Amino acid sequence: MAREERSVAENRKARHDYFIDEVFEAGLVLTGTEVKSLRLGRVNLRDSFARIIHGEAFLINCHIAPYEQGNRWNHDPYRDRKLLLHKKEIRELAQEVRQEGKTLIPLRIYFDKKGRAKVSLAVARGKKQYDKRQSIHERDAQRQIDRALKGRQR
Numbered sequence: 001m002a003r004e005e006r007s008v009a010e011n012r013k014a015r016h017d018y019f020i021d022e023v024f025e026a027g028l029v030l031t032g033t034e035v036k037s038l039r040l041g042r043v044n045l046r047d048s049f050a051r052i053i054h055g056e057a058f059l060i061n062c063h064i065a066p067y068e069q070g071n072r073w074n075h076d077p078y079r080d081r082k083l084l085l086h087k088k089e090i091r092e093l094a095q096e097v098r099q100e101g102k103t104l105i106p107l108r109i110y111f112d113k114k115g116r117a118k119v120s121l122a123v124a125r126g127k128k129q130y131d132k133r134q135s136i137h138e139r140d141a142q143r144q145i146d147r148a149l150k151g152r153q154r
Contacts, residue, residue, distance in 0.1 A: 003113050008038050010108040011045040016132060018105055018124035024093065026057065027084030028109070028117045031075045033067035038117055040067075043109055050083060050104035050121055052094045057083035059106060059119060083119065096123045 014020070030038070037043070042065035050059050059081045066074045085093070096102055107120040127135070 003111075003115060005110055005112055007108055007110045008041055008117075009043040009045050011048070011106055013046060014105050014107055014122065014124070016127075016135065018103075018122070018126055019131075020107075020122045020124050021102070022096070022123045023107065024085070024089060024121045024123075026089075026119050026121055028059065028119055029082040029084065030064075030117055033070040034064050034075050034081075035117060036070075037064050037067045037075075038109065039111075045106050045109065048106055050106060052090060052097065052104075055087070055090060057085050057090055057093065057104075057121075059083055062106065083121070093121075093123065101125050 044063040048059060048062035050057055052058075061078060062081065063077050064075070066077055093104060097104060102123055102125055105122050105124045107122050109117065109119050112118050
């Protein structure tokens with residue numbers, strides 16, 4: 001039985017706040033109650049980021065709500081979660097992040113076709129306020145163009 005990729009959470013604010021340079025896929029090391037909570041979609045990526053510490057990548061400040069039917073050994077919602085990447089990828093990410101103004105941001109968490117939890121990581125540069133206004137202006141202009149074209153087709 002073939003499953004399809006199922007998105008659990010998306011960091012919609014990331015594309016508004018950052019310029020996305022490169023995207024990587026990484027596995028997540030999770031406990032049982034975290035997986036169950038993820039399957040229910042109880043995760044928040046808003047203020048989370050990734051960091052490379054001693055040659056290992058970690059997802060920091062990602063909130064996965066405690067599982068309701070979990071027992072007293074339920075997980076800590078804000079614990080640092082290890083990311084599974086190849087050493088070559090970790091070295092490449094570390095080199096990218098060392099550059100001024102770049103950071104690692106999770107874009108989304110999803111379950112792949114085999115049912116494993118994955119996180120889509122982006123190497124990103126922060127936008128200034130005027131960049132954000134420019135993005136909003138371009139999006140509104142494109143929306144007006146689409147609206148005008150749709151009206152002409154009728």
